[in-house]
Amino acid sequence: MQDRPILVLGSTGYVGGRLVPLLLEKGFTVRAASRSVDKVRARPWGKHPGVQPVAVDMHDPDSLVRACDGCFAAFYLVHSMAGPARDFAEMERDAAYNMVSAVNATGVERVIYLGGLGEDRDDVPLSKHLRSRAEVGRILGLGSAQVTMLRAAQILGSGSASFELIRYLADRLPIMITPKWLNTRAQPIAIRNVLGYLVGCLENPETAGRSFDIGGPDVVTYRELFHMYGEEAGLRRRILLPVPFVSPRLSSHWVGLVTPIPVHLARSLIEGLRNEVVCQEDAIRDLVPQELVSCRGAIRRALQKIERHAVDTTCFDVGGACLPEWAGAGDPGYAGGTVYEFGYKARLQGDPEKVWKVVETIGGRQGWYYGDILWRLRGFIDKLLAGPGLRRGRPQHEDSVHVGDALDFWRILAVTPGERLLLLAEMRLPGEALLEFELDSHWENAVEVRMTARFLPHGLWGLAYWWAMYPFHCLLFRNMLKNISEAAGTHIYSPPERIGKS
Numbered sequence: 001m002q003d004r005p006i007l008v009l010g011s012t013g014y015v016g017g018r019l020v021p022l023l024l025e026k027g028f029t030v031r032a033a034s035r036s037v038d039k040v041r042a043r044p045w046g047k048h049p050g051v052q053p054v055a056v057d058m059h060d061p062d063s064l065v066r067a068c069d070g071c072f073a074a075f076y077l078v079h080s081m082a083g084p085a086r087d088f089a090e091m092e093r094d095a096a097y098n099m100v101s102a103v104n105a106t107g108v109e110r111v112i113y114l115g116g117l118g119e120d121r122d123d124v125p126l127s128k129h130l131r132s133r134a135e136v137g138r139i140l141g142l143g144s145a146q147v148t149m150l151r152a153a154q155i156l157g158s159g160s161a162s163f164e165l166i167r168y169l170a171d172r173l174p175i176m177i178t179p180k181w182l183n184t185r186a187q188p189i190a191i192r193n194v195l196g197y198l199v200g201c202l203e204n205p206e207t208a209g210r211s212f213d214i215g216g217p218d219v220v221t222y223r224e225l226f227h228m229y230g231e232e233a234g235l236r237r238r239i240l241l242p243v244p245f246v247s248p249r250l251s252s253h254w255v256g257l258v259t260p261i262p263v264h265l266a267r268s269l270i271e272g273l274r275n276e277v278v279c280q281e282d283a284i285r286d287l288v289p290q291e292l293v294s295c296r297g298a299i300r301r302a303l304q305k306i307e308r309h310a311v312d313t314t315c316f317d318v319g320g321a322c323l324p325e326w327a328g329a330g331d332p333g334y335a336g337g338t339v340y341e342f343g344y345k346a347r348l349q350g351d352p353e354k355v356w357k358v359v360e361t362i363g364g365r366q367g368w369y370y371g372d373i374l375w376r377l378r379g380f381i382d383k384l385l386a387g388p389g390l391r392r393g394r395p396q397h398e399d400s401v402h403v404g405d406a407l408d409f410w411r412i413l414a415v416t417p418g419e420r421l422l423l424l425a426e427m428r429l430p431g432e433a434l435l436e437f438e439l440d441s442h443w444e445n446a447v448e449v450r451m452t453a454r455f456l457p458h459g460l461w462g463l464a465y466w467w468a469m470y471p472f473h474c475l476l477f478r479n480m481l482k483n484i485s486e487a488a489g490t491h492i493y494s495p496p497e498r499i500g501k502s
Contacts, residue, residue: 005030010033015195024045028050075198092132117152158312347443355484356419359421409426429465430458432455438450
């Protein structure tokens with residue numbers, strides 16, 4: 001088995017990013033799949049000799065066949081819930097059928113799928129998200145591979161969506177008005193145990209072709225989870241007021257404003273909280289024995305990791321890191337619409353390495369070197385529009401940047417240390433935007449810094465947005481370059497000069 005690669009679909013996501021190094025430790029060759037190969041290579045394990053990076057689009061059957069070819073087994077850890085698509089269930093269905101075709105064409109022998117707990121009942125039907133997770137499992141079972149389905153409730157661990165939801169609400173709100181699901185029972189599971197079951201199922205052939213419920217040792221209500229978190233975090237006891245008229249839609253918008261979790265993801269999570277998610281059987285415990293971590297223990301470990309800045313992956317890792325087609329060179333303007341370009345450049349006298357260090361630590365608690373109140377205002381507006389806002393901050397490795405990381409309401413697309421940082425806008429916009437920092441150190445003890453924004457407007461609203469923001473861009477960019485120079489201890493010996501073609 002170990003002579004053939006193990007495919008991990010979703011290798012740069014929350015679970016996949018922790019599973020890959022665990023498989024490598026056990027001697028497996030891992031074919032790590034993601035939409036961006038650069039994002040795979042930027043992971044701490046991305047350059048391990050046992051890793052085979054591969055670019056996969058779950059809606060491109062050919063890319064899936066190439067990824068599956070020669071593999072013994074595949075972990076199916078992808079889902080569309082993290083995206084703002086209106087019909088994620090249809091996207092999930094399409095991806096699952098593509099996987100079945102790829103498995104049949106390449107002879108992959110096993111598929112291990114991480115799905116969701118929950119039973120469809122007449123009085124409380126499954127949420128759209130949980131129903132879609134169950135459907136994906138049924139579709140995967142149509143292929144020639146033996147499918148092992150693990151059904152889990154909330155995953156507790158540093159950076160998981162469920163944990164972050166509890167953490168931010170409890171930290172920021174001493175009094176919470178909540179939907180009536182506060183008293184719904186659940187059986188959460190620690191991320192450590194999820195990983196143990198995933199690897200254990202791969203190693204134990206008796207798990208092939210079977211479905212298992214996986215959960216921790218505790219069955220608790222969400223009220224108990226909030227109080228448990230507060231006690232472990234040293235908070236005063238939170239007041240929780242469940243009321244029947246608060247809908248999941250209203251709750252998700254409130255969660256989106258208070259926490260860094262996007263509204264579309266919060267809504268899927270909250271709608272699922274009305275369903276009781278408790279294991280109906282525990283056969284997996286005999287086949288893959290391990291010490292189960294309690295809810296309190298999982299919360300305690302998560303808080304310790306956050307305090308040490310040692311969070312391996314987070315739910316914010318999910319996101320594309322691919323350069324948009326319109327940003328590529330060689331296409332005529334009429335091929336994809338007019339791209340507007342605007343920026344400033346300045347030549348600085350001083351150490352180029354210090355200038356780069358300032359640029360790569362931009363955002364998060366550091367801020368954007370000018371007009372932080374304007375950035376915060378833009379972030380607040382973005383939260384009102386169901387975008388990520390600024391609360392995602394910087395990644396845990398505060399002093400550096402890596403491809404695929406979320407950075408406030410941007411996603412890092414490219415990093416060339418000392419030379420280039422390219423960001424893709426993930427805030428709500430009537431168009432698509434890139435922000436690029438370039439450093440040119442061709443002169444002795446001097447560096448030219450260029451800061452450029454590129455924008456592809458969508459319709460009339462996109463054009464109106466670009467020109468409405470134009471004076472703010474002028475103010476921000478010019479002064480940001482001045483303050484970057486000051487923070488790096490360099491001398492700016494020519495005023496920032498306007499560049500671009502807008």
